Amino acid sequence: MSAAQISAASAPAPAPVPPRRSFLVRFAAAALGGVLVLFPLLAGLVVAFDPLRRKNRQTREIRVAPLDALPDDGVPRLFPVIYETLDDAWTRHRDVPAGAVYLVRAPGTSEVKALHATCPHLGCFLDYQTERRAFGCPCHKSTFDLAGVRTGGVSPRDMDELVCHVRGGAIWVKFQNFLAGRPEKEPEA
Amino acid sequence: MRAFLAWLDDRTGYRQLVHEALYERIPGGARWRYAWGSTLVFCFATQVVTGLFLWMAYSPSQQTAWESVYYIQHEMQGGWLLRGVHHFMAQAMVVLMGLHLLQVVVDGAYRAPREINFWLGLVLMQIVLGLALTGYLLPWDQKGYWATKVATNLVGLAPGLGSAAQQLVVGGPTYGHHTLTRFFALHAGLLPGLLSVFLLLHVALFRRHGIKAKEPLRQPECTFWPDQVLKDAVACLAVLAVVLGCVLWPAWSGAWKLDLTRAGAELMAPADATNQYSAARPEWYFLFLYQLLKYFPGDLEWIGAIALPTVVLLVLALMPLVGRWKYGHGFNVVFLLALLLCGVVPLTVLAWQEDHRGPDSPAYLAAVDAAAADAERIVELAQSPSRIPPTGALALLRSDPKTEGRRLFEHKCAVCHGTPGSPPDGESARIGAPNLADFASRAWLSGLLNPAQIAGPKYFGNTAHFEGEMVDFVTGELLSWSQEEIASAVLALSAEAGLPRQAAADAHDATRIEAGRALIAGEDKCAQCHKFHEAGELGTAPDLTGYGSRQWIADFVHNPAHERFYAGDANDRMPAFGESGQLSPAQIGLIADYLRQDWFQPPATGAE
Numbered sequence: 159m160s161a162a163q164i165s166a167a168s169a170p171a172p173a174p175v176p177p178r179r180s181f182l183v184r185f186a187a188a189a190l191g192g193v194l195v196l197f198p199l200l201a202g203l204v205v206a207f208d209p210l211r212r213k214n215r216q217t218r219e220i221r222v223a224p225l226d227a228l229p230d231d232g233v234p235r236l237f238p239v240i241y242e243t244l245d246d247a248w249t250r251h252r253d254v255p256a257g258a259v260y261l262v263r264a265p266g267t268s269e270v271k272a273l274h275a276t277c278p279h280l281g282c283f284l285d286y287q288t289e290r291r292a293f294g295c296p297c298h299k300s301t302f303d304l305a306g307v308r309t310g311g312v313s314p315r316d317m318d319e320l321v322c323h324v325r326g327g328a329i330w331v332k333f334q335n336f337l338a339g340r341p342e343k344e345p346e347a
Numbered sequence: 348m349r350a351f352l353a354w355l356d357d358r359t360g361y362r363q364l365v366h367e368a369l370y371e372r373i374p375g376g377a378r379w380r381y382a383w384g385s386t387l388v389f390c391f392a393t394q395v396v397t398g399l400f401l402w403m404a405y406s407p408s409q410q411t412a413w414e415s416v417y418y419i420q421h422e423m424q425g426g427w428l429l430r431g432v433h434h435f436m437a438q439a440m441v442v443l444m445g446l447h448l449l450q451v452v453v454d455g456a457y458r459a460p461r462e463i464n465f466w467l468g469l470v471l472m473q474i475v476l477g478l479a480l481t482g483y484l485l486p487w488d489q490k491g492y493w494a495t496k497v498a499t500n501l502v503g504l505a506p507g508l509g510s511a512a513q514q515l516v517v518g519g520p521t522y523g524h525h526t527l528t529r530f531f532a533l534h535a536g537l538l539p540g541l542l543s544v545f546l547l548l549h550v551a552l553f554r555r556h557g558i559k560a561k562e563p564l565r566q567p568e569c570t571f572w573p574d575q576v577l578k579d580a581v582a583c584l585a586v587l588a589v590v591l592g593c594v595l596w597p598a599w600s601g602a603w604k605l606d607l608t609r610a611g612a613e614l615m616a617p618a619d620a621t622n623q624y625s626a627a628r629p630e631w632y633f634l635f636l637y638q639l640l641k642y643f644p645g646d647l648e649w650i651g652a653i654a655l656p657t658v659v660l661l662v663l664a665l666m667p668l669v670g671r672w673k674y675g676h677g678f679n680v681v682f683l684l685a686l687l688l689c690g691v692v693p694l695t696v697l698a699w700q701e702d703h704r705g706p707d708s709p710a711y712l713a714a715v716d717a718a719a720a721d722a723e724r725i726v727e728l729a730q731s732p733s734r735i736p737p738t739g740a741l742a743l744l745r746s747d748p749k750t751e752g753r754r755l756f757e758h759k760c761a762v763c764h765g766t767p768g769s770p771p772d773g774e775s776a777r778i779g780a781p782n783l784a785d786f787a788s789r790a791w792l793s794g795l796l797n798p799a800q801i802a803g804p805k806y807f808g809n810t811a812h813f814e815g816e817m818v819d820f821v822t823g824e825l826l827s828w829s830q831e832e833i834a835s836a837v838l839a840l841s842a843e844a845g846l847p848r849q850a851a852a853d854a855h856d857a858t859r860i861e862a863g864r865a866l867i868a869g870e871d872k873c874a875q876c877h878k879f880h881e882a883g884e885l886g887t888a889p890d891l892t893g894y895g896s897r898q899w900i901a902d903f904v905h906n907p908a909h910e911r912f913y914a915g916d917a918n919d920r921m922p923a924f925g926e927s928g929q930l931s932p933a934q935i936g937l938i939a940d941y942l943r944q945d946w947f948q949p950p951a952t953g954a955e
Contacts, residue, residue: 187573190580197587198393201432202400204425211424248411248418250734 219323219330222259225268228329234260234286234293234304236275239333259320259331260286260293262304272322272331273306279313281338293317314341369572373558376566377574381558383447384550385579386586390440391546393587394478395539397433402535405485407527410739412487413617417729417740420614431594431611437479439590441632444472445687452666452683455676456559462667464552467545469664474542481534483630487527489718492618493627495530496522497637501652522620616721617741622754625714628702635694638701659686724750727949746933752941755934759924779809780921786942787844787895789852792837798822811919816876817888832866836873839863844895847945867891878911885910888917900939904930 222237229235236258244254258275273293277284282297292309293302300311307316321332335346356362373381404423406415419426448468451457457465484495503513518525569575598610629637636656643651662682669675702711721744728743729735736742745751757766763780782805785791794800801821807813825833839860842853853860867873867882874883879891890911893899902911905925908918924930930938940946 183577184573187577187580190584191576194389194580194583194587195392198396198432201425201429202397205400205419205423205429206403208404208423208426245734248414248422248729248735249737251737 219332222329222331224328228261228263230263230265232265234262268324270322270329272320274318278315371571374560374568375564376569377578382579382582383450386443386582389583390436393436397429407531408524412527414735414740416486427611434612435590435593439586457667458670461556465667467549471545474538478538481530484530487618488615489624490615493624494629504649504652616725626718634698635691638694638698731947748937748940749946752937755938781806789841792841835859835863836866843893886914897939901935904935
């Protein structure tokens with residue numbers, strides 16, 4: 159190693175003013191450098207945005223219970239909703255509890271009303287309070303009457319009613335989740 | 348804007364930093380040979396970025412590691428590209444590291460004042476190799492699993508604390524969830540963190556010493572930006588192009604058509620500790636070590652696995668000191684070149700040659716083909732309506748007649764019956780039970796009722812039934828039947844099996860099958876000896892009711908000496924696999940489905 163080099167190396171003088179370079183070299187260096195930085199980033203972002211392609215395909219009606227299981231006394235009862243199959247990324251689960259509904263059968267009839275069991279405010283599970291004959295949210299103290307209409311608290315909308323039919327002696331519910339915290343009832347994607 | 352930047356500079360001094368980073372002096376002008384280090388930084392940066400995105404979709408556990416990688420590879424948009432780049436960039440990094448080392452040694456860039464930076468480089472090399480090794484296991488496929496098993500067993504060879512170290516690395520006495528979580532923490536946390544720290548020191552020292560300019564200086568001095576940056580960028584782009592070429596290569600099917608479902612890094616079948624994987628090999632850049640181990644048998648193995656690599660590393664580490672001696676630099680260069688040209692390269696070539704051209708290569712190549720078939724099959728199953736159960740993809744493969752049924756047949760049945768599809772020769776011909784390829788199909792039964800074949804090796808030729816009543820019947824009485832009578836009896840008997848692949852033909856020939864059933868049920872014909880639905884009696888010959896159906900085969904394998912089949916002495920050497928407990932009912936069912944070729948078939952491409 160020459161003496162000149164050592165002095166250049168060990169005592170870094172202020173770098174010389176860069177000589178005038180052609181625009182092309184600067185442009186090419188910057189452009190290629192940009193490609194190199196962006197390529198892995200874009201390849202990763204494409205994959206990271208994959209979840210946006212996924213849709214919730216569960217829109218069929220689900221058999222929740224036999225009609226006989228629900229007394230016609232106007233008192234709401236909680237029933238689990240079981241999906242036959244549920245896909246979670248690569249896994250296909252079978253017979254999965256997906257949520258719950260309160261079913262109310264009008265006295266002396268076979269008319270059934272189905273209410274989503276979570277609070278439309280922020281998704282906490284609603285309790286049915288027998289002595290008050292009302293639904294109450296344990297999180298932020300919203301209350302709803304037997305028809306699911308707000309009677310107090312902070313919920314922006316009434317309880318979410320679900321499409322429900324009685325067919326062949328069984329209760330079928332089109333189970334859906336709705337976006338929480340909004341005044342309008344909007345289904346999740 | 349200008350005011351803001353001035354304020355920012357006043358508070359941070361960033362202009363000075365940027366200036367120092369970009370305007371490093373390069374005596375003698377920009378040169379291609381200075382680009383090696385930059386390509387390595389580029390590789391590492393790419394690995395960090397692609398690795399972080401892979402991390403978002405990866406799940407380290409026995410039931411989810413392979414499955415999440417499958418999901419990345421085959422179901423997420425662009426997943427094959429991301430994973431492919433990460434996989435092949437890792438290989439590029441190892442190669443470039445070797446070249447970087449070679450260049451540094453040949454140029455003598457390890458000498459004062461750069462000794463410490465050389466040692467930092469060696470540490471970096473170990474970290475990169477550690478990253479390669481830990482990353483290989485993470486997909487939890489057969490290849491990574493078995494290769495890494497060897498590597499961790501080698502850790503156990505180390506004198507003293509070897510087995511404790513092995514247990515620590517593996518996360519327990521056996522491979523499992525914690526092997527994956529620990530390898531993942533090493534691969535995505537500890538090792539990249541260490542690499543970043545050492546890389547920072549390496550680059551900082553490099554900047555302090557300045558570039559080791561190659562004499563003679565060809566051009567006037569210039570600065571890093573933009574001249575050397577351009578050369579570095581072009582070199583990195585070339586690396587990226589090669590990597591992309593590797594990613595797309597498996598998808599190349601000629602004629603400028605790419606089948607992107609095959610692009611990217613390989614993913615073999617899920618790891619299976621109970622299933623021998625003869626195609627296990629380390630990644631190609633470790634092949635020389637693998638080959639080296641073949642020369643150190645038994646208790647000398649530690650020499651090849653631990654002592655020799657340690658000595659080589661020691662010599663590398665001593666290079667800066669040896670280099671002070673008059674002939675030291677020459678020694679260093681010769682040592683490294685000899686190591687590469689007389690060690691690594693020939694050992695790699697030998698390893699490849701023994702696998703592909705050696706006496707044992709047919710077995711190895713067959714194992715590679717079988718592994719590829721399993722890999723393809725599991726993807727078919729994962730995309731079938733059953734999808735992947737919560738118990739993991741291996742459960743799918745283990746309940747697949749085409750895979751597990753074949754494996755069971757090969758282990759339990761093929762020793763006498765031969766492998767379906769292969770001609771009855773060699774060992775199986777000598778023991779010689781009937782070949783069951785296409786069992787109970789129309790073609791198989793036509794052969795059985797053919798006087799020229801029934802006593803041949805494919806049917807009863809090498810069994811006790813060779814001189815039995817069935818052979819007498821086919822070579823005697825049956826000759827008086829018309830061709831149509833024989834044909835319709837074959838159709839009727841084959842229809843008893845209800846083979847899924849023959850369903851359309853069975854429906855089409857319903858009337859001939861009806862005629863054939865009447866023939867079989869004739870008291871002076873088959874029902875003389877065989878029971879067939881209501882006709883005939885048990886005890887003299889196998890029951891033809893439901894012949895070749897899943898239940899019939901399962902019952903037969905359970906106990907062939909049952910009165911429905913070959914009662915008492917009539918059974919020729921076939922074990923009662925079910926009754927003796929050699930096979931579970933589920934396993935017998937898999938064998939039956941395998942013989943019936945009753946398994947999931949993906950819809951033909953283009954049907955979607």
